[in-house]
Amino acid sequence: METHIFQDEWFANGSVPEPEPRVLLADHDPISRHVLQSVLRKTDQIRFVASVDMRRPLREWPLEQVDVAILAVGPQEDHEDILRELARGKIRVLLVGIGWSRERLDAAFAAGVAGCLVKDTRIGGLAAAARAVASGHTVLSPELFGLYRDASRAGGGGPATAPGGPGPSGRGLPALTDREHEVLALLAEGRSTAEAAALLNVSPATVKSHISHSLGKLGARNRLEAVLLMQRALGRTE
Structure with a gap:
């Protein structure tokens, strides 16, 4: 898992020199989905394909057109089946959510996701994070990197x-x-x-x-x- 850690912002090192990735957004909350897709549509760093309700069957997602899937997830939600299917299709996955714990991060990376971000008001860097993921990097919000760093310090x-x-x-x-x-x-x-x-x-x-x-x-x-x-x-x- 290649590590591209964002210490200050979601994306701090400029653009990644790769072709524009094709991005899908999945979110079960219609308001959140509207806000996130508005941000993704306005950038020229990616090609925004579509947004879907997370609860729709995967067969209805236009996955054949997608390089990166951004999934908005809740703290108690289990999307193991979705992650497994996306990994089978070699689609890079970026999770955006709240209530992160070290255990959730471990489970996400074990399932093959390429990045985890805190879902907050700093959504301007979401497209750049998706592009970094498409380029083979792993992205983490600074707070989430802190979960690993603090565990390293405490455990010795x-x-x-x-x-x-x-x-x-x-x-x-x-x-x-x-x-x-x-x-x-x-x-x-x-x-x-x-x-x-x-x-x-x-x-x-x-x-x-x-x-x-x-x-x-x-x-x-x-x-x-x-x-x-x-x-x-x-x-x-x-």
């Missing part, structure tokens, strides 16, 4: 892991190969899989393979945890 051994599993630890870093270390260091700089692959002169699939091998050595549940460990090792977290 990194972010929490599954019950009974080994906790991620910087002690696993020496076990990484030179190339695995290089890959994680690039991701810690905010590079995407494609960017890391280009810099290392390898394929994106090779980069993903190195990331996968790194997770087991570090005891990390997902790539975000692995990248945070690397950021701490490189002195790039606050």
Whole structure:
């Protein structure tokens, strides 16, 4: 999971040099849906395809026309089936919601989402976040990054892991190969899989393979945890 963390705003580093992604918005609240789609329609950073009621069957969503799906979700809502189907179609997913917890974030990333944002009045950067997601980055609102950072500080051994599993630890870093270390260091700089692959002169699939091998050595549940460990090792977290 490539990490592009927004420390101050949803999108702070300008435009991402990729083709305009085709974006779908799904929200069960008609007022919220109207507000969000108004913002998305006004930008030239994406191609807004449609907005749908989240409760409509997936077969009625124009998914064949979509690169990124923005889902507005509530704290008690379970959209595992939707996320699984979107992942099967290789559609990048950006969740926008309230009431986030560390457990919800872990579940979202385990389901394959590419970003999680706090649903508040700062919606001007939503299109840019969707574009970053389409480019292979992972986006997090600053508050949500704080959930991982604070857990890392409090636990001493990194972010929490599954019950009974080994906790991620910087002690696993020496076990990484030179190339695995290089890959994680690039991701810690905010590079995407494609960017890391280009810099290392390898394929994106090779980069993903190195990331996968790194997770087991570090005891990390997902790539975000692995990248945070690397950021701490490189002195790039606050």
